[in-house]
Amino acid sequence: MTTIPTQEVTGAEVRPRRISxxxxxxxxxxxxxxxxxxxxxxxxxxxxxxxxxxxxxxxxKRYGLGFFTETQWQPDQDVIGIAAVLVGTVSVAMVAMFFAxxxxxxxxxxxxxxxxxxxxxxxxxxxxxxxxVPSIVYGLWGFFLVMPHAAELALWLQQHFGWIPFFxxxxxxxxxxxWDATRYTASAFCAGIAVSMMVMPMACAVMRQVFSQTPPxxxxxxxxxxxxxxxMVTSVVLPFGRxxxxxxTMLGLGRALGETIAVVLIVSPAFEIKPRILEVxxxxxxxxIAGRFGEASASQLSALLAAGFVLFLITLVVNTIAAVVVNxxxxxxxxx
Amino acid sequence: MTVTQxxxxxxxxxxxxxxxxxxxxxxxxxxxxxxxRPSPDERFARIGSWAxxxxxxxxxxxxxxxxGGLPWFLIAWFVLGIVVTAVTAAMSGGRVEVKDRVAxxxxxxxxLVVGAAVVSTLVFVAVRGWKPLLHLNFWTDDxxxxxxxxGFDHGGILHAMAGTFIELGIALIxxxxxxxxxxxxxxxxxxxxxxxxxTVVEAMTALPSIVAGLFIYTVFIIAxxxxxxxxxxxxxxxxxxxxxxxxxxxxxxxxxxxxLREASLALGASRWRTVWNVVLPxxxxxxxxxxxxxxxxxxxxxxxxxxxxxxxxxxxxxxxxGVMNSMPLFIYSNVRSGEPVAIERAFAAASALLLLVxxxxxxxxxxxxPRRSSRRSMASRFRARRPGFRPEQEEFAVDxxxxxxxxxxxxxxxxxPYANPSNRESS
Numbered sequence: 001m002t003t004i005p006t007q008e009v010t011g012a013e014v015r016p017r018r019i020s021x022x023x024x025x026x027x028x029x030x031x032x033x034x035x036x037x038x039x040x041x042x043x044x045x046x047x048x049x050x051x052x053x054x055x056x057x058x059x060x061k062r063y064g065l066g067f068f069t070e071t072q073w074q075p076d077q078d079v080i081g082i083a084a085v086l087v088g089t090v091s092v093a094m095v096a097m098f099f100a101x102x103x104x105x106x107x108x109x110x111x112x113x114x115x116x117x118x119x120x121x122x123x124x125x126x127x128x129x130x131x132x133v134p135s136i137v138y139g140l141w142g143f144f145l146v147m148p149h150a151a152e153l154a155l156w157l158q159q160h161f162g163w164i165p166f167f168x169x170x171x172x173x174x175x176x177x178x179w180d181a182t183r184y185t186a187s188a189f190c191a192g193i194a195v196s197m198m199v200m201p202m203a204c205a206v207m208r209q210v211f212s213q214t215p216p217x218x219x220x221x222x223x224x225x226x227x228x229x230x231x232m233v234t235s236v237v238l239p240f241g242r243x244x245x246x247x248x249t250m251l252g253l254g255r256a257l258g259e260t261i262a263v264v265l266i267v268s269p270a271f272e273i274k275p276r277i278l279e280v281x282x283x284x285x286x287x288x289i290a291g292r293f294g295e296a297s298a299s300q301l302s303a304l305l306a307a308g309f310v311l312f313l314i315t316l317v318v319n320t321i322a323a324v325v326v327n328x329x330x331x332x333x334x335x336x
Numbered sequence: 337m338t339v340t341q342x343x344x345x346x347x348x349x350x351x352x353x354x355x356x357x358x359x360x361x362x363x364x365x366x367x368x369x370x371x372x373r374p375s376p377d378e379r380f381a382r383i384g385s386w387a388x389x390x391x392x393x394x395x396x397x398x399x400x401x402x403x404g405g406l407p408w409f410l411i412a413w414f415v416l417g418i419v420v421t422a423v424t425a426a427m428s429g430g431r432v433e434v435k436d437r438v439a440x441x442x443x444x445x446x447x448l449v450v451g452a453a454v455v456s457t458l459v460f461v462a463v464r465g466w467k468p469l470l471h472l473n474f475w476t477d478d479x480x481x482x483x484x485x486x487g488f489d490h491g492g493i494l495h496a497m498a499g500t501f502i503e504l505g506i507a508l509i510x511x512x513x514x515x516x517x518x519x520x521x522x523x524x525x526x527x528x529x530x531x532x533x534x535t536v537v538e539a540m541t542a543l544p545s546i547v548a549g550l551f552i553y554t555v556f557i558i559a560x561x562x563x564x565x566x567x568x569x570x571x572x573x574x575x576x577x578x579x580x581x582x583x584x585x586x587x588x589x590x591x592x593x594x595x596l597r598e599a600s601l602a603l604g605a606s607r608w609r610t611v612w613n614v615v616l617p618x619x620x621x622x623x624x625x626x627x628x629x630x631x632x633x634x635x636x637x638x639x640x641x642x643x644x645x646x647x648x649x650x651x652x653x654x655x656x657x658g659v660m661n662s663m664p665l666f667i668y669s670n671v672r673s674g675e676p677v678a679i680e681r682a683f684a685a686a687s688a689l690l691l692l693v694x695x696x697x698x699x700x701x702x703x704x705x706p707r708r709s710s711r712r713s714m715a716s717r718f719r720a721r722r723p724g725f726r727p728e729q730e731e732f733a734v735d736x737x738x739x740x741x742x743x744x745x746x747x748x749x750x751x752x753p754y755a756n757p758s759n760r761e762s763s
Contacts, residue, residue, distance in 0.1 A: 103449060
């Protein structure tokens with residue numbers, strides 16, 4: 001039986017309880033412990049960035065702007081610059097995105113809109129698995145399987161589109177009876193194909209994620225108004241997913257810029273500003289580091305770290321733009 | 337005051353209803369097979385277009401133009417198939433129909449290209465590397481005293497596998513508490529400092545893996561003077577995957593429904609108890625996925641290991657004791673050697689590495705699978721009768737289809753899947 005408490009409130013000491021958000025006891029230990037972990041991670045990760053900047057400073061101070069305009073990398077003769085290396089990095093990444101972007105977009109659209117419902121989950125898992133395949137495997141694939149065919153494609157491109165400066169190859173005769181295959185292999189083009197396989201699944205996963213968040217009501221409205229499936233895609237899915245498309249592409253670009261091992265396996269190093277992507281030889285920042293760290297002295301290490309710092313800044317800017325674009329767009333924002 | 341007359345309208349009688357006349361000459365109505373499914377005519381046009389494209393491609397590549405080889409044939413088939421599809425679509429519908437059919441064909445074709453690329457990668461590596469895999473000594477032996485030209489009945493990858501597991505184990509011991517602890521700090525404690533940490537961690541996911549390796553090489557090996565070792569490689573891998581795991585775990589923790597936290601706090605639990613007994617158990621499958629995907633990334637990265645570990649041909653089990661090999665490094669150095677036998681061995685090691693990644697990935701997917709009440713296993717039904725069973729764990733298990741940690745590495749990590757109520761029903 002429930003009884004009503006009969007205790008009288010005595011005295012005039014009834015005050016509102018003091019409200020405080022400050023943690024006490026175990027909670028305080030938890031909060032401070034978590035804060036300590038966060039601080040240590042901040043120190044570790046931030047420390048890497050600061051260290052890179054600190055190490056890069058002497059090199060940048062010594063060579064000044066020449067560091068960005070000099071093409072040769074000859075530490076013995078005190079000539080160091082990353083102009084050719086940066087151009088190589090960008091050209092490999094551009095070739096990769098040229099292949100990866102349309103494939104990623106089409107695959108994401110296929111999975112989210114066209115694929116039969118039964119195999120959708122399998123396809124999603126397959127794309128995620130592709131993203132987890134080690135880059136050295138794609139390097140092997142690009143080096144042994146794709147490169148001979150890519151060289152033939154490069155020859156064909158030169159024969160028919162050689163007047164475009166990108167598709168020119170110096171010192172060869174494209175119409176010769178026996179073509180010189182070595183001039184067409186180990187190029188930025190071949191490396192770009194292998195790198196595109198690496199970045200495609202990542203870009204595709206982001207795009208698919210955003211497409212899958214398209215409000216079904218709007219899609220059904222478009223179909224109910226008589227739109228074809230493609231009309232529905234162009235009028236609802238693509239505008240809604242624009243942020244995801246741009247963001248996923250930028251994310252893939254950031255990965256493509258930093259890719260190392262596939263590029264090291266495929267390209268042969270050349271220090272030259274080279275818009276001719278089909279021609280043998282190029283260098284990227286990461287392949288420069290992988291190739292030169294072994295014999296580097298302290299000052300050369302500082303120069304390599306400076307190159308790595310520049311690469312880090314570029315990928316950081318690309319990733320930040322991607323994050324801003326995705327967060328500013330309508331994609332993924334609460335919709336009814 | 338005048339009384340206004342009610343206005344009068346000129347109302348004509350409504351037109352009489354006309355019965356639809358039956359057209360004797362019209363063709364009988366074709367019964368529809370189903371909503372949205374193509375009729376036999378349409379299906380014939382779609383399949384027939386591709387058959388026509390196949391024939392045209394044969395004529396063009398084999399008889400008309402000097403374009404030999406399978407690649408040209410496939411390209412010609414694709415292009416001509418699209419052209420014929422466009423023509424047949426134009427015969428039955430207008431421009432809209434043509435665009436729809438062509439777009440569907442192009443998108444499906446691109447997806448097939450991607451599928452072919454994946455399959456070719458996996459099959460190519462397996463075909464080039466299956467022979468050494470069949471020898472038992474490949475799994476139980478190391479490469480000490482084995483020359484690059486020796487046959488497959490000598491030597492193996494035991495040292496590389498052991499090295500990979502040791503390096504990853506150390507890296508996990510470092511990154512697991514730090515990464516998940518940081519994620520807990522960012523989501524559960526919060527504040528201005530947490531926002532700074534989150535910004536820095538997100539920025540550091542952009543760090544190229546080779547730069548992480550170069551950092552450890554410069555600090556640990558050059559400046560501090562330690563030799564190249566498995567420990568250095570583990571540190572390099574840790575620096576690389578720490579931001580990835582922290583960010584992915586952050587994404588997973590952020591989609592734990594706020595109602596669960598509030599319910600726990602409202603019942604009088606402390607914040608610490610809420611995190612330990614409600615938030616972390618709810619997010620456990622997602623956290624496991626985040627960690628495993630980070631590990632899968634770390635397993636395959638060659639560049640940080642290349643700079644820091646050195647390569648030993650023999651089994652090394654002490655991570656601080658000099659050089660140590662690992663799987664990606666073994667593959668890389670064998671490919672670089674140029675010997676056909678060594679290259680085949682590299683392919684075999686690549687197959688083993690792929691297998692490892694596949695196993696890790698499958699575990700991650702199984703852990704992350706959203707639980708459905710209709711597919712409850714016997715075990716969970718049995719557990720449901722047990723006293724002390726907490727059904728809310730089943731109800732609110734984090735839906736990883738929409739909070740995919742892999743995608744969380746990307747910029748859409750901030751999108752809150754639960755903001756869209758329709759997401760909860762789909763899939």
